Amino acid sequence: MSKRIDVSGLTAYYGSHKAIEDISMTVEPRSVTAFIGPSGCGKSTFLRTLNRMHEVTTGGRVEGKVLLDDEDLYGHGIDPVSVRREIGMVFQRPNPFPTMSIFDNVAAGLRLAGSYKKSELNDVVEKSLKGANLWNEVKDRLNKPGSGLSGGQQQRLCIARAIAVEPKVLLMDEPCSALDPISTLAIEDLIGELKERFTIVIVTHNMQQAARVSDRTAFFNLAAVGQPGRLIEIDDTERIFSNPSVQATEDYISGRFG
Amino acid sequence: MSNAVAAEKPASTLQGATLPNWSPYAIAGGSIVMAVLIGLVGSLDSKIQWGLIAAILFVVGTYVIAARVEGSRQAKDRIATSLVWVAFLLAVVPLVSLLWTTISRGVKVLDVYFLSHSMGVVGDTEPGGGIYHAIIGSLEQVGLATLIGAPIGVLTAIYLVEYGSGALSKSVTFFVDVMTGIPSIVAGLFILSLMLMWDLGPSGFAGSCALAILMMPVVVRSTEEMLKLVPNELREASLALGIPKWRTILKVVLPTAIGGITTGIMLSVARIAGETAPVLLLVFGNPFINNDPFSGAQASLPLYIYQQFAQSAGSGAAYDRAWAASLTLIAFVMILNLVARGIARWKAPKTGR
Numbered sequence: 001m002s003k004r005i006d007v008s009g010l011t012a013y014y015g016s017h018k019a020i021e022d023i024s025m026t027v028e029p030r031s032v033t034a035f036i037g038p039s040g041c042g043k044s045t046f047l048r049t050l051n052r053m054h055e056v057t058t059g060g061r062v063e064g065k066v067l068l069d070d071e072d073l074y075g076h077g078i079d080p081v082s083v084r085r086e087i088g089m090v091f092q093r094p095n096p097f098p099t100m101s102i103f104d105n106v107a108a109g110l111r112l113a114g115s116y117k118k119s120e121l122n123d124v125v126e127k128s129l130k131g132a133n134l135w136n137e138v139k140d141r142l143n144k145p146g147s148g149l150s151g152g153q154q155q156r157l158c159i160a161r162a163i164a165v166e167p168k169v170l171l172m173d174e175p176c177s178a179l180d181p182i183s184t185l186a187i188e189d190l191i192g193e194l195k196e197r198f199t200i201v202i203v204t205h206n207m208q209q210a211a212r213v214s215d216r217t218a219f220f221n222l223a224a225v226g227q228p229g230r231l232i233e234i235d236d237t238e239r240i241f242s243n244p245s246v247q248a249t250e251d252y253i254s255g256r257f258g
Numbered sequence: 259m260s261n262a263v264a265a266e267k268p269a270s271t272l273q274g275a276t277l278p279n280w281s282p283y284a285i286a287g288g289s290i291v292m293a294v295l296i297g298l299v300g301s302l303d304s305k306i307q308w309g310l311i312a313a314i315l316f317v318v319g320t321y322v323i324a325a326r327v328e329g330s331r332q333a334k335d336r337i338a339t340s341l342v343w344v345a346f347l348l349a350v351v352p353l354v355s356l357l358w359t360t361i362s363r364g365v366k367v368l369d370v371y372f373l374s375h376s377m378g379v380v381g382d383t384e385p386g387g388g389i390y391h392a393i394i395g396s397l398e399q400v401g402l403a404t405l406i407g408a409p410i411g412v413l414t415a416i417y418l419v420e421y422g423s424g425a426l427s428k429s430v431t432f433f434v435d436v437m438t439g440i441p442s443i444v445a446g447l448f449i450l451s452l453m454l455m456w457d458l459g460p461s462g463f464a465g466s467c468a469l470a471i472l473m474m475p476v477v478v479r480s481t482e483e484m485l486k487l488v489p490n491e492l493r494e495a496s497l498a499l500g501i502p503k504w505r506t507i508l509k510v511v512l513p514t515a516i517g518g519i520t521t522g523i524m525l526s527v528a529r530i531a532g533e534t535a536p537v538l539l540l541v542f543g544n545p546f547i548n549n550d551p552f553s554g555a556q557a558s559l560p561l562y563i564y565q566q567f568a569q570s571a572g573s574g575a576a577y578d579r580a581w582a583a584s585l586t587l588i589a590f591v592m593i594l595n596l597v598a599r600g601i602a603r604w605k606a607p608k609t610g611r
Contacts (some may be wrong), residue, residue, distance in 0.1 A: 056497055058423070085500030095495045099513040099605075109499040112509055158495070165499060 002029040002199040003069040003086075003168040005050065010064035011228075012042075012049050014057065019045045021228040023064075025218060027169075032191060032200045034210035034237070037220035038258040042229025043203045046220070047171050050201065051087035052080040068168070085113055088167035092174040094154035096146030096161070103142040105157055109165035124164055131197075132160035133190050152183025159190065163198070170194065172202040176209065188213050207253065211241050219249045275327050282340070285323065289315035309351075313344045357588075364585030367578045373586070376557075377545040385575035389583050391547040395556035396590070399465045399541065400531050402551060407470035408523050411477025418478070419485040420507055437475040445471040446536030453540065460542040462551030465558065468536035473526045480522025484515040517602035524598030528591045534560040559587045 005027040012020045020042035027033050035043040048054040049062050052073060066073045073083050096105045106125045110116040116124075125142070129135040134156040138149070146157055155175060162170060172191075176184040191200060191213050204210050210217050218234035233246045244250050252258045293312035302308065320340045324333035367385075375388035414434070418427050449468040458464070488511050496506040512519075537543075542555035543565055563583045570576025 089498035113500040
């Protein structure tokens with residue numbers, strides 16, 4: 001059961017330095033939204049504000065509202081740990097837990113974060129690994145260490161780990177940038193399947209990937225060097241890549257800068 | 259092109275002369291021979307002086323010969339290599355000599371009887387007796403000290419790395435650094451003053467407290483380093499799953515660092531196993547077996563060695579026992595180190611397929 005996200009007036013700081021300013025957008029349930037933009041414009045920072053990971057960094061601070069199905073994630077009395085159970089995240093570099101086996105990695109979210117029934121654990125792990133398209137490759141070695149897999153397999157393991165806890169939204173921060181083209185293709189196909197069940201937001205440096213994978217695309221940019229990042233335009237992917245409304249978007253898409 | 263010039267090939271700018279592979283050994287041999295000659299002629303008695311002269315001749319000889327044949331850059335390279343070798347030998351020779359002396363003198367009285375009997379029925383100057391009471395004492399005191407010091411040290415390090423960012427953590431770091439340098443006798447005096455305040459007699463437990471004070475800063479420092487080595491992305495991955503911070507530390511960060519933490523604890527245990535000063539003040543020593551660390555004086559291996567040496571009035575039997583006890587202590591520390599390495603390897607994040 002995926003949820004929609006409404007962001008209004010979001011500003012994020014690192015200490016006193018303003019990283020992104022006044023971002024407002026809507027992400028529809030069961031869709032894939034891609035964030036594109038040049039390096040350093042705040043895409044990853046904005047992504048991390050969506051699941052309250054920004055405040056984990058020293059000096060991280062957020063103003064504004066993020067509504068998950070009409071509930072403000074930054075509201076009074078909201079527990080960030082519960083927020084992160086509903087909004088999962090996959091990072092740029094695969095990071096399976098090195099001391100755990102493949103089975104334990106996928107089960108880690110359930111065992112440590114939620115309540116679970118021991119009898120259901122096997123089923124949940126199998127379902128998540130199948131959902132991440134990894135089951136056939138690892139079903140005979142579930143007890144082997146998670147770090148013994150290749151890069152693409154490790155990233156799919158991290159995706160399986162993230163979806164095992166059944167989040168409402170899945171955030172992906174450049175999930176393919178550390179992978180070879182074949183693994184990238186596997187993960188992009190996976191995103192196409194996952195969007196039936198989850199709302200997905202993906203940050204990517206690769207514009208062609210955004211065009212392949214997403215339903216809607218948001219373009220971020222800095223107003224000038226040293227200025228905070230802003231949301232320039234958000235629209236259906238086809239429109240952004242064929243006929244964007246803002247000149248800066250057109251310039252970035254056609255490669256005049258970035 | 260003139261044919262007359264064709265016979266002369268221009269000198270290669272890439273190739274240079276090199277000394278043969280056996281030259282370092284030849285130079286070493288030559289310098290040793292010259293040092294021996296100088297020693298004999300100059301009637302220098304100490305073999306150490308001969309060794310130092312040989313080392314200096316080796317370094318100087320290498321430089322001069324290499325500079326002549328190969329060039330000054332290669333000569334400097336050889337100098338660096340030879341300095342490293344000389345330093346290595348200077349470090350290893352005393353260690354080997356120590357081990358050799360301890361083993362050769364220690365095995366004289368070391369046998370099963372020695373390890374299983376105490377000094378209860380034997381006077382300090384007579385032969386016979388054993389170190390069983392000292393082994394029990396050492397094991398109990400070091401064990402209790404570890405039970406006290408290791409958890410406090412690890413928890414402090416977790417606070418400093420995972421939670422602390424303000425004035426409290428800065429002052430804790432400062433005081434831990436100060437504690438690293440506390441002389442062991444000062445730690446002993448501190449506990450002694452407490453014992454006198456509360457009218458307590460000597461006990462193994464008091465010694466354990468002083469040893470725990472000595473052990474804590476080492477454990478904090480090494481655990482801190484190990485925790486900092488855990489990559490931050492692991493913590494983020496765990497937090498992003500909705501795992502609360504304390505569980506992240508307990509189930510993800512600590513297991514990843516546990517190998518290094520165990521090594522740090524074992525090394526600090528090895529250090530306190532040989533502390534004599536606080537034990538002297540607080541545990542007093544006891545020729546009889548005392549299995550209870552909470553009441554009454556106990557013996558301990560380093561204290562036993564000191565007492566055998568100091569109170570033996572030059573008796574050969576006492577010296578032999580002291581050497582055997584030293585050998586036991588060294589073996590004890592070595593076994594601890596090997597166990598630490600074994601645990602570190604067993605618990606290291608595995609990379610097998």
